[in-house]
Amino acid sequence: MMIVDLVDEVDFKERLIALGAPVTQEQSLAEVQSAVLSWLQECPEQTPFIKDLCAEMQKETTTVLPEVSSVLAVLG
Secondary structure (H helix, E strand, O other): OOOOEEEOHHHHHHHHHHOOOOOOOOOOHHHHHHHHHHHHHHOHHHHHHHHHHHHHHOOOOEEEOHHHHHHHHHHO
């Protein structure tokens, strides 16, 4: 049996929320992207944490759903 790390929309939002990003599970990925970009403009000191999160989630050992990958590319 093969076990794969899979990052979906829920995981992504949970990790952003854990970093203090102003997002909710109810938001679409487009809304999440917009909210995080606005937040980073207001709080640029958070940028390294978001970039680290994006880099971690894009590791080769992790499978990321395409919709999430698109947002990671913009934020990372």
